[in-house]
Structures are given as structure tokens and as C-alpha cells.
Amino acid sequence: MSNTIQNVAEQFIHYLNEENFDKAESCLDPDFKFIGVMGKREGASVYIKDMKQMKFKYEILKTFTSSEDVCFWYNIDMGEKTIESSGWYHIKDGKIRSLKVLFDPRPLLKES
Template structure:
């Protein structure tokens, strides 16, 4: 029998997979109708969410987790987002889990450094 991962375990796996560029693992963690809202955009459904993660993944260098707090089906991860185009961005990520899948994600950080970095690249 397969044990369902806790919200905390799902968040740990999510961030490890994203940092490693393992989008098949990420796909398995997200509900088909996952809803994402963040500082750089929104995504409805697993394909849009993966596209957003891939996009930022192109410049992602490291995710430095500072703390993760979980209570039931909710988990918040506080981390520094290290990219090749901007200084580290302190970031908060909230996830809601239902039936062993991430159904909602909200992310907040100051996007100015990343936006300026993307502008310099273009």
C-alpha cells in the first residue's frame, strides 16, 4: 500500500524537483486543476503551472529554504530564490493540499530584481 505524502513532504519534494529541473516529478505532485497566483503571474491547471515553473527554472540556480511550517493540509515555505539574473529574492510560498496533490499555490516576493534582470537579458 502506498502512503500519501503529507503537505510538508509534498512541499519538500516540490522544491527539490523544481531546483533539479525534474518536471515529471513536479507534474505528479500537482492536481490537474492546480491554481497558482504569484508576483510574476497566474496559472490555471497543471500545464500552465508547469510552464511557469519551467520559465523561471531557466534562470533558477538555487532555492535556499530558511523555514517550512506545515499545519494539516497547509504549508508555507520561506526561502531565498537565487537566480542567474538577480540578487537573491526572499520569497514566501503557501500551498494547499487535497487528496495528496497540491491544489493551490500563492507566492509573494518583490519581483523588481527579477524583472530588471530579465530586461537586461533581452
């Protein structure tokens, strides 16, 4: 089972990196919830709309799986800054139901 949930989460990251946002959204449950350091989003389409604007790129460094959860330790290229982050993906019935991302936001808050 964990190989399947890991594949769903990795495929989602792959689609985001390719900027294939329709396929990325197909990995998400319609009622997807995002919880991040800088805010929350509810709904797959709301989250994907944000991703289309931000166009982050992800480099997965390490993957952990447990039951219906996948956790990545990754670098997120946010344009001017690359931030080391952790993303916790909860997957149910083959779709990502929620994502919680943690990182130190201080580099993003500093004036350049």
C-alpha cells in the same frame, strides 16, 4: 498529517531544483492554481511549462505547517537575482492544489 503534506511540498521543490519537471508535475493537482506577484496560472501543465523555461532554484530557509497548508520562507534563485520569498502551498488528497507566492518585486523591475 502535517508531516505528509510537508513532504509533498518539499518533494515538489526538490524536483524543481533537479529540473525533473515530470515528477514535479506529478505533485500537482491537474487543476492546480498559482497566484504570484507577477501573475497567475491555472492548470498544472501550464505552470510546469513556465517552470521549464525559468529553471528557478529554491533554498528553503523555514517551514511552517497548519492543517492542509505548508508555507516556506525561501530564497528563489531566478538567474540574475535571488529573491527572498514566501510560498503558501495548499495540499489536498496528497496533491498541491494551489500555490501563492509573495515577494518584493522591485529588484526584478529595476534596470541593471
